[in-house]
Amino acid sequence: MKVLVLSDIHANLEALDAVLEDAGACDETWFLGDAVGYGPDPEACVDRLLELAPRHWLAGNHDWAALGRLDVSDFNPDARRAADWTGERLLGARREVLLACEPRADIPTLGITLVHGSPRHPVWEYILNAQVAHESFDAFATAICLFGHTHVPALYEQGLDGTLRLPVAPDEGQCPEEDARWLVNPGGVGQPRDGDPRASYMLLDTATRTFTLRRVTYDIERTQAKILDAGLPPRLAARLTYGW
Ligand code: ZN
Numbered sequence: 001m002k003v004l005v006l007s008d009i010h011a012n013l014e015a016l017d018a019v020l021e022d023a024g025a026c027d028e029t030w031f032l033g034d035a036v037g038y039g040p041d042p043e044a045c046v047d048r049l050l051e052l053a054p055r056h057w058l059a060g061n062h063d064w065a066a067l068g069r070l071d072v073s074d075f076n077p078d079a080r081r082a083a084d085w086t087g088e089r090l091l092g093a094r095r096e097v098l099l100a101c102e103p104r105a106d107i108p109t110l111g112i113t114l115v116h117g118s119p120r121h122p123v124w125e126y127i128l129n130a131q132v133a134h135e136s137f138d139a140f141a142t143a144i145c146l147f148g149h150t151h152v153p154a155l156y157e158q159g160l161d162g163t164l165r166l167p168v169a170p171d172e173g174q175c176p177e178e179d180a181r182w183l184v185n186p187g188g189v190g191q192p193r194d195g196d197p198r199a200s201y202m203l204l205d206t207a208t209r210t211f212t213l214r215r216v217t218y219d220i221e222r223t224q225a226k227i228l229d230a231g232l233p234p235r236l237a238a239r240l241t242y243g244w
Contacts, residue, residue: 001205
């Protein structure tokens, strides 16, 4: 089975459409959360996801913020402004489907756990360093955990003796079965933060247990123009140029 793994779309329709075209036909889509927030196309991006009908569709902190499910006092002013603006636009069926999402899904038949942030704090925690990654391995039981939230592609490996290998982000690889466990981040579709502005996503073949991390160029200027036209903070447009 060919699985399209997406995370952190952030209402960036141009990036999402570029990814879907690049990926081609897939058997299933797994989405790790943050469909909206920051970007100018929350309605259209939720509609795209409804068309894709992800087998697993997780909630992210920005989804919950826009829905009023989360206290946004920790958000920076730009993110808060975007959450308010987004919340006003999510009505009816789009709101309902986001309200039904949870930030974690376990797929024991495949030995895979999905979370937005981290397995111990699925909504909020960022896995950005070895210490947090090391502790996170205790919070899931499967061989692999896919996570998002940081918008940075990453792979942490834990040996059976509990030792941790520092993050590496190979473009492709073979998932562990008996000899190691993995925490893997496919990167962000709509707001990459690793210095590479291209949209990031992952293809996973569950039969061969191989994965491919892919990057795709998209029409950044068009997204930026929409952000400015919507009256969203200009910084949210500027950062897309740098992937930061
Ligand atoms: Zn995000």
